[in-house]
Amino acid sequence: MRLEGKIAIVTGGARGLGEEMAKLFASEGATVIAADMSDLTYEQENVEGYKLNVTDTENCKELFNYVLEKHGKIDILVNNAGITRDGLTRKMTDEMWDLVIDVNLKGVFNLTKHVGPQMMQQGSGSIINISSIVGEYGNIGQANYAATKAGVIGLTKTWAKEFSRKGAAVRVNAITPGYTMTDILKTVPQDLLDKFAKQTMLGRLGQPEEIAKAALFLASEDASYVTGHTLSVNGGMRL
Template sequence: MFNDKICVVTGAAQGIGRTIVDRFAASGATMVYALDMNQEVLSKAFMGMNNVKPIVLNICDRAAIDVLVSQIKADFGRVDVLVNNAGITRDALIDKMSEHDWDMVVDVNLKGVFNLTQAIAPIMIENNTGSIITMSSVVGTDGNIGQTNYAATKGGVIAMTKTWAKEFARKGAQVRANCVAPGFVETPMTAELPEKVLDMMKGKTPLGRMGTPDDIANGVEFLASDKASFITGQVLKIDGGLVL
């Protein structure tokens, strides 16, 4: 499905990001650039995979992004798929949320997505093809108590994505931009939650379970592929019916 494709995935060391990288690599991608801040986990995750290049990168570091993207362009001349998956949470009710925690979440979840997309989109436009998938959340579409910063960023990436869908294709380039909005998903982050909280999450989900990284990767894989060649500017909720 991804034969000869060049893919870039952020937040790639574990959970949803790692599953997405594995999918692209197994589907024949020429190279998957797996970006993350966690060097130890990143290097172990893709050891021995010839078509995966793990790279420690901070998506808030514009200079590092420019170096990487210039190298990818020099090596391959194109980027076919960008998955903006990296994200963090710093939850608190608004009266207890610090400016530092607000800034951190906005810098990574919103500005980081902007940074990498701004660097890679021109290559896609130049080559007349590309698919950009950005990880939003049902929190970005419907809000959640204690997550003002996270909700703002996940709603923001939806707005940016809809803008990009119009902007990047305005001169005829087949460059698509879409979002995936997961519900409650089993990840290393949620694994640390108390059992009663996990049971509450499952109870709120009509399908009665939490999602898996594979569930989310299924949607990303579809939107990144040529099977979704006429889909752009959309938000695909993968939430087990949590938000209807």
């Protein structure tokens, strides 16, 4: 029970990586608010759904106030909500660019701008930003996505410095998953999935629970001396 008594917010918590993290955190003793635009697709003790659009600054403030009023603290924040709108740069529309920037980058900022200072005031907390291997190495047809996920790494390093001022034990880290078998990949042709798997040292794609376990480590006291770090969970993949 590594998260006994902890209060956690997981954005994008209705399915995929967010679902796995919310369920694992709850099984380890945390009370989890799984914030998402969609309803939860599962039932788990100590996991509460909350309708959230991370691009809506007022909605993010409302969630922050709701959790603080109900639970009195926020110990863990996982900024997981994200989307893709892929296309070669010459074909990428303003709408494709703006939407990905708003969700994947501004959406991370909108909630953390409230939670980070609160954690600093209470003297402790763990913020985990879900980036991507694409943010580290880039990828053809994903200029917008790569820009946001690289930006998330920059935010992580900045916030690790900013929120630990005055001795506050607030840790901020990022996870960069490789290709992981979530719903997004279910639309990818099998021959491409096989190609991605061969590009990893372990010869396979990741599973959502493997990313969730990395997040559990960073959320727990097992990672009490880890901050400002980017944890690559990609099976040894290089794009």
